[in-house]
Amino acid sequence: MKNIKIILAGPRGRMGKEAVDLIHNTEHFQLVACLDRVNEGKLLSEVEGFPNIDAPIYYDPRTCFQEVEADVLIDLTTPEIGKINTKLAVEYGIRPVVGTTGFNEEELKELKDLAASKKVGVIIAPNFAVGAILMMKFAQMAAKHFQDVEIMELHHDRKLDAPSGTAIKTAELISKTREPKRQGHPEEEETIQGARGAETKDGIRIHSVRLPGLVAHQEVMFGGEGQSLTIRHDSYNRASFMSGVKLSVETIMNLEELVYGLENIIE
Numbered sequence: 001m002k003n004i005k006i007i008l009a010g011p012r013g014r015m016g017k018e019a020v021d022l023i024h025n026t027e028h029f030q031l032v033a034c035l036d037r038v039n040e041g042k043l044l045s046e047v048e049g050f051p052n053i054d055a056p057i058y059y060d061p062r063t064c065f066q067e068v069e070a071d072v073l074i075d076l077t078t079p080e081i082g083k084i085n086t087k088l089a090v091e092y093g094i095r096p097v098v099g100t101t102g103f104n105e106e107e108l109k110e111l112k113d114l115a116a117s118k119k120v121g122v123i124i125a126p127n128f129a130v131g132a133i134l135m136m137k138f139a140q141m142a143a144k145h146f147q148d149v150e151i152m153e154l155h156h157d158r159k160l161d162a163p164s165g166t167a168i169k170t171a172e173l174i175s176k177t178r179e180p181k182r183q184g185h186p187e188e189e190e191t192i193q194g195a196r197g198a199e200t201k202d203g204i205r206i207h208s209v210r211l212p213g214l215v216a217h218q219e220v221m222f223g224g225e226g227q228s229l230t231i232r233h234d235s236y237n238r239a240s241f242m243s244g245v246k247l248s249v250e251t252i253m254n255l256e257e258l259v260y261g262l263e264n265i266i267e
Ligand SMILES: NC(=O)C1=CN([C@@H]2O[C@H](COP(=O)(O)OP(=O)(O)OC[C@H]3O[C@@H](n4cnc5c(N)ncnc54)[C@H](OP(=O)(O)O)[C@@H]3O)[C@@H](O)[C@H]2O)C=CC1
Pocket: 009, 010, 011, 012, 013, 014, 015, 016, 035, 036, 037, 038, 076, 077, 078, 079, 081, 098, 099, 100, 101, 102, 125, 126, 127, 128, 129, 241
């Protein structure tokens, strides 16, 4: 397989560290630069925790994309920075694999159009874990048979966005097979605001839990006459996401458009 040259944004983060290991341990992957908001001008090997990896660190994505020859950008930063990096990478013909969450519908549409016009592959993956993809697909299947559903997503308390990208994607997939419905008692009232969670435009409730000790977890709970069905996925560590990152980097080399969600590339 051809060597794939990768720029990684966010190498010191929880996901970024795992991605450095993945790139380092994959024969046909090469880390050619990092984007970070500290350590500009250093090599990654000069930063504590990353011996033997001589990729230069840039702060400004534009300078990095101009100076470094790369095939793929992996972005694992923050919602605000991820959006800037992704758009800029497409403009420079570098294919973004984006794990960073927090893109809204309008931003996805804008990127889709940009990717199509530049013929540059983009993968935006709200969740890279294969089990999470299956959980979402199973939920979409179950929604054919159960009209009433609520999503509970549970994450560590360092997470910036709520609801999670996975919960939003799950609700979107369910909405493809379930008619819009306003759930609960027609006259229900929240005596404490937010008690019924956030409601999507199709009437699906999403509840976001943030606690130290958690990593990334989600339950999709369906209710019917005299029965319920709960589909649950748990990521206990960030290594759980790395096979999806690897697959995305390999797949994006043959894409010329935006793909939103790994369910579109996992058979
Ligand atoms: N798709 C998926 O499967 C998954 C997606 N995620 C998403 O990935 C993203 C990262 O998550 P996580 O690793 O837990 O978060 P972290 O907060 O651990 O890491 C984010 C990193 O981005 C860095 N950063 C901030 N600003 C910049 C900048 N201007 N340039 C480059 N780097 C910058 C931060 O630096 P500093 O430390 O200085 O703030 C930090 O090191 C989140 O959006 C999260 O939702 C997470 C897990 C799985």
